[in-house]
Amino acid sequence: MFVERYGGSSHRPWGIERDMLYLDNVSTRAVARGLAVTLAVTGGLACGDGEPGNLVATATIGPDGGEIGGAGVRVSIPPGALLDAFEVSVRRDGLDLSVGDYVQSGGGYYLGPDTLQLQLPAEVSIDGEDGARLVHQRQDGLVVHPSSTGYIDQLGRVGLVSLEGAEAGVRLAHPVLAADPMGGEEFVDSVPMQAELVGGDQLDLQLTAYDYTGALRPLNGPGYCGFAVDNLSGGTLAAGCGQGEVTASLRAVDNVLSFDLLPFLSGKLDSPVPVQVVVGDGDVRLAVGFLQFRTGVCYLEDCGGYGVCVGDEQAACVCDDGYEAAGLECVCSPNCAGRECGSDGCGGSCAPGCGPDETCESNAGVCVPDESEEEDG
Numbered sequence: 001m002f003v004e005r006y007g008g009s010s011h012r013p014w015g016i017e018r019d020m021l022y023l024d025n026v027s028t029r030a031v032a033r034g035l036a037v038t039l040a041v042t043g044g045l046a047c048g049d050g051e052p053g054n055l056v057a058t059a060t061i062g063p064d065g066g067e068i069g070g071a072g073v074r075v076s077i078p079p080g081a082l083l084d085a086f087e088v089s090v091r092r093d094g095l096d097l098s099v100g101d102y103v104q105s106g107g108g109y110y111l112g113p114d115t116l117q118l119q120l121p122a123e124v125s126i127d128g129e130d131g132a133r134l135v136h137q138r139q140d141g142l143v144v145h146p147s148s149t150g151y152i153d154q155l156g157r158v159g160l161v162s163l164e165g166a167e168a169g170v171r172l173a174h175p176v177l178a179a180d181p182m183g184g185e186e187f188v189d190s191v192p193m194q195a196e197l198v199g200g201d202q203l204d205l206q207l208t209a210y211d212y213t214g215a216l217r218p219l220n221g222p223g224y225c226g227f228a229v230d231n232l233s234g235g236t237l238a239a240g241c242g243q244g245e246v247t248a249s250l251r252a253v254d255n256v257l258s259f260d261l262l263p264f265l266s267g268k269l270d271s272p273v274p275v276q277v278v279v280g281d282g283d284v285r286l287a288v289g290f291l292q293f294r295t296g297v298c299y300l301e302d303c304g305g306y307g308v309c310v311g312d313e314q315a316a317c318v319c320d321d322g323y324e325a326a327g328l329e330c331v332c333s334p335n336c337a338g339r340e341c342g343s344d345g346c347g348g349s350c351a352p353g354c355g356p357d358e359t360c361e362s363n364a365g366v367c368v369p370d371e372s373e374e375e376d377g
Helices: 371-376
Strands: 036-039 055-061 066-070 073-077 086-093 102-104 108-112 117-126 133-138 141-144 149-154 157-163 170-174 186-188 191-197 202-209 227-233 235-240 248-252 256-263 273-280 285-294 307-310 316-319 323-326 329-332 358-361 366-369
Touching (some): 073 086, 133 149, 191 202, 227 235, 227 248, 316 329
Parallel strands (some): 141 285, 186 285
Antiparallel strands (some): 066 073, 073 117, 086 108, 102 157, 108 157, 117 149, 202 273, 235 248, 273 285, 307 316, 358 366
16 A cells, blocks of 8 residues: 555554555556465365364465465455565454444454555455445454455454444445545545535544555555545534544534545645545444545646646646746746846846946936046046
């Protein structure tokens, strides 16, 4: 992912290294290459039906990516998701992953080590009945995905849940998001969003960007606000991303919240990056999909404060009077038309200047006899 989060170690210190981001220009669907797989039993990756905790499969997976699975679960880790080789395991797990009205159906799985942070999201799929949804236990809580397949950037516990009541109290009405990281509408400089709330007044919004260009910069995480909420209508901003991995927590005064997402500390993004959107109502969090985001050619370009940046494909400066473009800066343009001396308007002097017996009439920019020397004589 565009998220290193922890300098390649299998342990996860909660310091500044957690927010470094790595990416590679790769597909998010991995093909196992040079994968060393240790099977619990023979006959594919599955190890049979056992009690929670029984080993399903193990695999040594490194920077080239790989696949592991069996007994109804499949995990595909893309190239670039890991910086070093790690022993990845799949075990049966008996922990109840129900949350709200989403009730676990069937057994769960433990993907280990659960301290392992991926730089790119892995695709996880579990066999189940129609309508079942993947649920993933992150270190900061449970997240329900739209279907039995989801994309996760932390290993941990996974399972399937079925809705046995009302949907979560929040629904993202706009934009329409894609199910996988390579899809979704592309937005430039801002993302208009609209959320509908039912029976509640809280919207938690979490964004995580995966930069495939290898820019190595974080877009989300504790104390680091990659995106910011602006033009909020229908509520107030209750908290920002300084409090955990939530990009923003909004308090609604209406059942519809409208706002724009703007790049904040993400910096300039010349190429589109996939952004995963997770919404929550304080009780349940839903991974609702992906969009693509980039900044325009004029993002953060102010032409030195003396002009306006314009252009769609190529940035250029339209400068104020008295200034001229020098790349993407507007610099002072010397004005010596009709002047032989005095100021050029930019801190310099007009040429050729005055002789030893002359003085400059600065307003007119002309040389006149130095009368003071004649009087002294």
